[in-house]
Amino acid sequence: MEYTGQVAKRDLEAQMLDSMDIERERGITIKLTPVRMTYSKDGVDYTLNLIDTPGHVDFNYEVSRSLAACEGALLVVDASQGVEAQTLANCYLALENDLEIIPVINKIDLPSADVEGTKKEIEDAIGLDASAAPLVSAKEGINIKDVLDAVVDIVPPPSGDVDAPLKALIFDCQYDNYKGVIIFTRIVDGSVSVGTQIKMFQTAGKVFDVTEVGIFAPAMQPVQSLCAGDVGYICASIKTVSDTRVGDTVTDAKRPCDKPLHGYKEVKPMVFCGIFPADGSKYNDLKDALEKLKLNDASLTYEPDTSVALGFGFRCGFLGLLHMEIIQERLEREFDLDLVTTAPSVVYKVFTTQGEVLMIDNPTKLPPPTLIEHIEEPIVKAEIFSPPEYVGDVMGLCQDKRGTFIDMTYLDKHRVKITYDIPLNEIIYNFFDTLKSRTRGYASLDYELKGFVTGKLVRMDMLLNGEVCDALSVIVNEERAYARGRQMAEKLKEAIPRQMFEIPIQAAIGNKIIARETVKALRKDVLAKCYGGDITRKKKLLEKQKEGKKRMRQVGSVSVPSEAFMSILKIDD
Amino acid sequence: MNKTDEYSLYVHIPFCKARCGYCAFSSCTDFSLVKSYFEKLFGEADRYSDKTRPIRTLYVGGGTPSSLSTRYIDALFCKLRDCFDMSRTCEINFECNPESTSDELLDCLADNGVTRLSFGLQSVNDATLKAIGRLHTYGEFLSALERALLRGFADVNADLIIGLPEEQSQFIRSVKTVAKLPLTHVSMYALELHPETPLWKRFNGKSPASDDEMADMYDEALLILREKGFIRYEISNFAQAGRECKHNLNYWREGRYFALGASASGFVENVRFTNARDIRDYLSLPLERLRDGSCEEVTLAEQAKEFVMLGLRLVSGVSLSEFAERFGRTFCDYFPSAKRLNKLGLLLFDGDNVRVPDDKFYVSNSIVAELWSDVD
Numbered sequence: 001m002e003y004t005g006q007v008a009k010r011d012l013e014a015q016m017l018d019s020m021d022i023e024r025e026r027g028i029t030i031k032l033t034p035v036r037m038t039y040s041k042d043g044v045d046y047t048l049n050l051i052d053t054p055g056h057v058d059f060n061y062e063v064s065r066s067l068a069a070c071e072g073a074l075l076v077v078d079a080s081q082g083v084e085a086q087t088l089a090n091c092y093l094a095l096e097n098d099l100e101i102i103p104v105i106n107k108i109d110l111p112s113a114d115v116e117g118t119k120k121e122i123e124d125a126i127g128l129d130a131s132a133a134p135l136v137s138a139k140e141g142i143n144i145k146d147v148l149d150a151v152v153d154i155v156p157p158p159s160g161d162v163d164a165p166l167k168a169l170i171f172d173c174q175y176d177n178y179k180g181v182i183i184f185t186r187i188v189d190g191s192v193s194v195g196t197q198i199k200m201f202q203t204a205g206k207v208f209d210v211t212e213v214g215i216f217a218p219a220m221q222p223v224q225s226l227c228a229g230d231v232g233y234i235c236a237s238i239k240t241v242s243d244t245r246v247g248d249t250v251t252d253a254k255r256p257c258d259k260p261l262h263g264y265k266e267v268k269p270m271v272f273c274g275i276f277p278a279d280g281s282k283y284n285d286l287k288d289a290l291e292k293l294k295l296n297d298a299s300l301t302y303e304p305d306t307s308v309a310l311g312f313g314f315r316c317g318f319l320g321l322l323h324m325e326i327i328q329e330r331l332e333r334e335f336d337l338d339l340v341t342t343a344p345s346v347v348y349k350v351f352t353t354q355g356e357v358l359m360i361d362n363p364t365k366l367p368p369p370t371l372i373e374h375i376e377e378p379i380v381k382a383e384i385f386s387p388p389e390y391v392g393d394v395m396g397l398c399q400d401k402r403g404t405f406i407d408m409t410y411l412d413k414h415r416v417k418i419t420y421d422i423p424l425n426e427i428i429y430n431f432f433d434t435l436k437s438r439t440r441g442y443a444s445l446d447y448e449l450k451g452f453v454t455g456k457l458v459r460m461d462m463l464l465n466g467e468v469c470d471a472l473s474v475i476v477n478e479e480r481a482y483a484r485g486r487q488m489a490e491k492l493k494e495a496i497p498r499q500m501f502e503i504p505i506q507a508a509i510g511n512k513i514i515a516r517e518t519v520k521a522l523r524k525d526v527l528a529k530c531y532g533g534d535i536t537r538k539k540k541l542l543e544k545q546k547e548g549k550k551r552m553r554q555v556g557s558v559s560v561p562s563e564a565f566m567s568i569l570k571i572d573d
Numbered sequence: 574m575n576k577t578d579e580y581s582l583y584v585h586i587p588f589c590k591a592r593c594g595y596c597a598f599s600s601c602t603d604f605s606l607v608k609s610y611f612e613k614l615f616g617e618a619d620r621y622s623d624k625t626r627p628i629r630t631l632y633v634g635g636g637t638p639s640s641l642s643t644r645y646i647d648a649l650f651c652k653l654r655d656c657f658d659m660s661r662t663c664e665i666n667f668e669c670n671p672e673s674t675s676d677e678l679l680d681c682l683a684d685n686g687v688t689r690l691s692f693g694l695q696s697v698n699d700a701t702l703k704a705i706g707r708l709h710t711y712g713e714f715l716s717a718l719e720r721a722l723l724r725g726f727a728d729v730n731a732d733l734i735i736g737l738p739e740e741q742s743q744f745i746r747s748v749k750t751v752a753k754l755p756l757t758h759v760s761m762y763a764l765e766l767h768p769e770t771p772l773w774k775r776f777n778g779k780s781p782a783s784d785d786e787m788a789d790m791y792d793e794a795l796l797i798l799r800e801k802g803f804i805r806y807e808i809s810n811f812a813q814a815g816r817e818c819k820h821n822l823n824y825w826r827e828g829r830y831f832a833l834g835a836s837a838s839g840f841v842e843n844v845r846f847t848n849a850r851d852i853r854d855y856l857s858l859p860l861e862r863l864r865d866g867s868c869e870e871v872t873l874a875e876q877a878k879e880f881v882m883l884g885l886r887l888v889s890g891v892s893l894s895e896f897a898e899r900f901g902r903t904f905c906d907y908f909p910s911a912k913r914l915n916k917l918g919l920l921l922f923d924g925d926n927v928r929v930p931d932d933k934f935y936v937s938n939s940i941v942a943e944l945w946s947d948v949d
Contacts, residue, residue, distance in 0.1 A: 499936075499939065500917075500919060500933075500936040500939045500940065500943075501917070501936075521935070521936065522784075522935055522936045522939065523784055523785055523788035523935040524784050524788070524935060524936070524938070525808070525934065525935055525936060525937045525938040525939070526788070526791050526808050526809065526934050526935055526937075527735065527736075527762060527763030527784070527787055527788075527791070527809075528762065528763065528765065528809075529760070529762040529808075529809050530808075530824070530825075530883070530886060531821060531824055532583055532824045532830055532832070532838050532839075532840070533836070533837070533838035533847065535824070535838070535840075535845070535879065535883070536838070536845055536847070536869065538882065539878070539879065539882065541938075542882060542938060542941055542942050542945060543945070545938060545939070545942040546942040546945050546946050549942060549946065550946070557917070
């Protein structure tokens with residue numbers, strides 16, 4: 001962007017296209033971001049549209065949507081890290097979309113850069129010819145021209161027909177309080193300008209007048225019109241969030257195209273958790289926030305959920321654990337909400353004695369054991385790329401997590417690909433963090449759903465003073481239950497304050513108690529005097545104590561602070 | 574003593590020879606201010622003079638009232654008799670520190686009708702006393718006590734502090750020693766660390782003993798004192814039969830009291846107030862502005878909450894008939910949680926009284942907070 005003059009040097013900042021605070025804090029890309037540049041080569045001006053995409057497996061959906069809007073892809077490989085698990089996954093996605101792939105080797109300025117090794121890895125692991133790959137340092141601005149030249153030379157120009165009826169792909173959406181829904185689109189055929197009446201295929205019938213069209217420079221910049229080949233945005237005073245769906249096709253209401261574009265395959269969430277407002281009265285705010293976020297993140301799913309302990313909330317589905325974390329954080333930051341979330345769960349196939357098959361993603365919905373014939377749990381094929389010296393650690397971890405060894409290949413002498421089949425519920429339970437810490441950050445992980453296998457699975461409940469707290473129930477492997485129950489009880493003991501009576505915390509499978517801790521009764525209030533001058537202060541203290549209690553959740557007779565529900569999410573192995 | 578038309582009087586004397594390591598009270602070591610302080614105090618007495626409501630009990634606290642010269646003490650009692658109806662006063666308390674309890678002081682107090690002395694003993698361990706900045710030794714306390722008894726003072730209290738920077742066994746030694754003395758009353762409360770006190774800095778704001786350690790010490794002290802006839806009648810107060818402090822009982826029964834002096838708190842008619850805390854503010858502000866910003870009208874609903882908060886500190890608890898009489902509704906009607914708390918064993922109905930069971934005083938704040946959550 002700097003090289004093409006799109007962004008002036010003085011305006012440059014790190015992670016220019018990552019506008020969310022979370023992206024900058026974590027140093028990752030979560031959302032795709034489009035930008036348009038103009039580049040001259042051999043006396044000809046070319047318009048290039050770039051979409052910056054995330055790399056992490058959880059945001060695969062962002063990648064695949066972007067790829068569908070493009071003709072080519074730049075596969076940027078870090079010369080000091082080499083090919084990572086996600087590099088491979090994203091590259092396959094690009095190939096599925098018939099895109100031209102240009103490998104680019106970045107960070108060649110680093111002392112640890114291994115250009116030749118990286119080239120060889122790209123060729124061996126992916127099968128792309130990397131001999132002509134541009135060798136760049138984005139940070140130092142080295143050889144950027146090579147990349148732009150390669151884009152012009154290799155990526156085919158858009159093939160759309162400007163005169164055909166409008167056909168445009170919605171690849172992302174945003175909600176703006178003034179403009180309504182902002183559609184991020186790739187125009188495939190035809191053109192659109194202010195005043196054009198448009199409609200969407202999936203919400204047929206509703207017609208909208210276009211109020212603004214524009215391009216990403218990278219900030220939104222209005223233009224006269226967008227035509228075939230352009231990437232830009234459309235505003236049409238669309239106030240109802242559900243009127244627009246990512247993957248849908250926009251067309252001219254008066255002169256519609258005959259059939260929609262392929263769109264996207266529906267994504268299936270893999271990880272579920274309950275999200276509840278910490279303040280029960282904020283239920284509608286949470287609902288509103290989820291609706292708006294869904295517009296911007298089509299991979300999020302949610303449905304209403306009720307918990308005895310937490311009240312009204314939503315059961316939400318995510319593509320992975322990072323995705324879940326990010327959504328929670330965005331809800332809290334962008335919508336100023338205080339949330340309580342329950343432990344993440346995967347979806348289980350439950351075969352009942354009646355011959356039914358139920359898909360259960362919420363432990364509280366699991367039928368009683370007597371009605372269950374057997375349960376199957378999702379298994380993923382996990383590919384881990386690691387330096388050879390950590391192979392032992394990686395395999396140890398996979399074994400601990402009930403993994404089944406499938407394969408191990410040396411990509412070169414610096415990198416091994418280890419493949420395991422692992423139950424997904426082990427992956428979502430701290431796998432990634434543990435993998436990173438055991439390999440000092442060197443290993444990378446990619447996984448895809450492989451199928452379901454029968455497992456010895458049980459529901460474990462947590463009892464507080466003898467009463468089950470539904471928000472704390474989890475489905476676990478029977479052999480794991482003891483350790484997990486003990487850990488959860490310990491965490492809860494730390495998080496639940498001492499109260500008027502002793503509180504037993506128990507982990508139970510059915511009627512069988514498998515772990516127990518005790519929060520002792522308070523021994524405190526005899527210690528402060530209270531004479532004439534202390535009364536006002538004492539009253540304030542008690543009012544505060546009363547309010548503090550109101551903020552806590554009541555589970556039977558026990559007051560449980562919101563943090564307690566969150567504390568069980570952070571259990572280290 | 575429970576009626577709202579009977580009054581107590583509190584007078585604050587902020588002067589101390591030295592400031593203790595834990596003290597956050599309004600206190601002042603500059604005795605050159607005594608003269609102007611008394612002028613202001615007397616001005617206040619004139620302003621709030623009230624001969625229509627007899628004073629039942631008087632408490633002169635501090636600071637260290639015993640550090641004053643007897644000339645001022647005489648003048649003070651003289652002034653109070655001028656401004657208030659002291660004809661029916663049945664208890665006059667005076668706070669003393671052992672080192673300043675001279676024979677001359679004792680004579681002066683006896684002459685002025687003081688009935689009860691309260692000594693800030695804190696500990697019988699001289700090393701501990703020194704460490705927290707007290708000026709006396711245990712020996713000096715014994716001498717003061719002996720002379721006070723000889724002078725005929727029938728009611729004598731000693732204060733002890735739990736959780737001082739000393740071994741638990743040393744605290745227990747203090748309790749055992751004190752329990753054997755011819756005292757009528759012992760007060761015992763935890764060390765509270767207030768910001769900007771030397772002890773706070775020394776312990777980084779964290780009490781030297783944990784809540785559980787303090788609770789263990791409290792439990793043990795309770796038994797030792799009981800054995801010697803000191804019966805707990807309030808969370809932190811123990812007395813020989815019939816020797817409870819009437820002035821303090823008035824606080825716990827949500828009674829009314831006048832207040833004079835820097836930082837003194839009063840409850841007159843239905844208004845709670847606190848005078849300017851800092852002695853320099855107290856001296857410089859005009860009389861009519863001493864209570865600025867602190868006056869709070871306590872509504873009947875708030876009084877009901879206070880009545881319960883304070884009354885449940887007493888071992889005897891709250892009188893149900895008095896509650897109904899004052900607030901026009903029965904206790905259980907006013908606080909529906911009471912029945913649930915009763916079932917949980919956290920409240921006990923005992924004749925005309927409702928009280929916290931002896932072994933539940935540790936959670937009395939929570940019990941009160943539960944009751945309060947019914948109101949508003």
